[in-house]
Amino acid sequence: MKSYNIKQRVKVFVLMCTAILAGCTNLDETIYSSYTDENFPSSPKQYASMTGPIYVAAQKLFDNNLYELQEMGTDEIIVPTRGGDWYDGGRYVDMHYHNWTPSHVLVTNAWNTGFNAIGTCNQVLNQFENLEDTDDKEKTVAEIKIMRAWFYYNMMDAYGNIPIVTRFDQSVDAPTVNSRKEVFDFIANEIEENAMFLDEEATALNYGRPTQGMAYALAAKLYLNAEVYVGQPMWEKAEEFCNKVIELNQYTLGDYFEMFKPDNGADEKEIIFAVPFDSNKATGNRWQLRTLHFSHRNTFSLTATPYNGWCVAPGFFDSYQEEDIRKKVFLWGQQYDANGNPMEYSGVNV
Known part of the structure; x- marks a missing residue:
């Protein structure tokens, strides 16, 4: 009986192996759980999801020392050392007395965060290059370029002469430093070429993303400070873009204190551009x-x-x-x- 059982089991095993081998001759499978060039992105929502890292970078920009860099050298913010608290190697004392250096932790942190954000924009733009040209792609690419212009504006405002890097696959060699005038012109040109493709209406759906109003307001700030940035006043250009914002008829002055409450949002019609945070999905701030x-x-x-x-x-x-x-x-x-x-x-x- 034992011999019979063993033979039967061997036969069954051989038959199973034969069936398995016969069934494995066609290895072509349709994969539904992976993103490929053929299946992603293919819709406006998927385009928007690709840009998500850019807006995470925007959240980090002011949570990682750029705000301190802008304000702690002024009278608006002072950080007293209280006992052993808030000395932190003298970083805040140095800012108050204007003793910072290129290696100061706030200077380097803000620089790294800003240019990481610019690199993120370039990386996402690189992913869009080979996609089919559609109106949705054109609009999304415009949003990315305006966000990159906004990051560049903040970096130019803080540091002056900085590199202009527009390719994610650019050489690993150190980029050339561009003059502040060149960066100014680059930002102005990006706004000029891309603002028209953005949403004209400010809604809850595009809250936190660039609209025409955001692009025009950025241009107005750029030209308002042109005398500092490039040594030449451009008041008429600043007025032109302020009027463009007004003519959109999307924004109204509201209660200043209500605007900055924790539950603010798209209903606040004075806000032209916001970097959204919340207590669960986008913590910080x-x-x-x-x-x-x-x-x-x-x-x-x-x-x-x-x-x-x-x-x-x-x-x-x-x-x-x-x-x-x-x-x-x-x-x-x-x-x-x-x-x-x-x-x-x-x-x-x-």
Whole structure:
């Protein structure tokens, strides 16, 4: 019986192997779980998904030291050293006293973040090169180029003479440094060539992405500062592009303080261009933690304790008239918790 069972099992095994081998002669398979040039991207939504990394880079731009670089050398932000807190190797003291160098951590961090963002734009543009020409592709490419122009504007504003790199597959050799005038002209030309392909109407669907209004506002800022950037005032060009924004009839002045509340969004018609954040899918932009006192957690029912860090120089604060509505953006004097009780920290009134 044992011999019979073994023979039967051998026969079955041989038959199974034969069937498997016969079934494996055609190895062509239709793959549905991978992106290829043939199946992706093929729709406006897929075009938009390809550009996602660009907007992540925009979020990082101001979360990674560019804002500090712009403001901490002015009177608007000062970061006092409190005990052992906020000294951080003297980086903020150096900014306040204008003692930064090319190797300063804020200078290098902002540079790296900005040019990584430009590289991301070039990489995504490279992916679009071989796609079929359609209106949707044309519009998406225009959005990418305007975003790249916006990144270049911020880098030119902060650093002056910088390299213009427009290809992702460009040589690995160090790029040539272009003059500020050349970068200025490059940004202006990118806006001129691409703004017409963008959405004219500002809606919830294009919130956070370039529209014609965003492109024209960027051009207006460029020309408004032309005397600094290229040594020649261009007031008429600045006025021309301001009028272009107005003529779109998409924006209205609203309540300044409402505009900057955490639940703002596409309904705020004063916002021409925004970099969206939220508490779940796009975290960051937690400036309130950097500016508020530890005890303000009880005032605003925060889920995290603030860092007791940034504040404004007294001379700048005192430059506002008492009745100036803009003074309401500051907290000063005795502070209170959510129930109206005076706040104390370590036995001292806050």
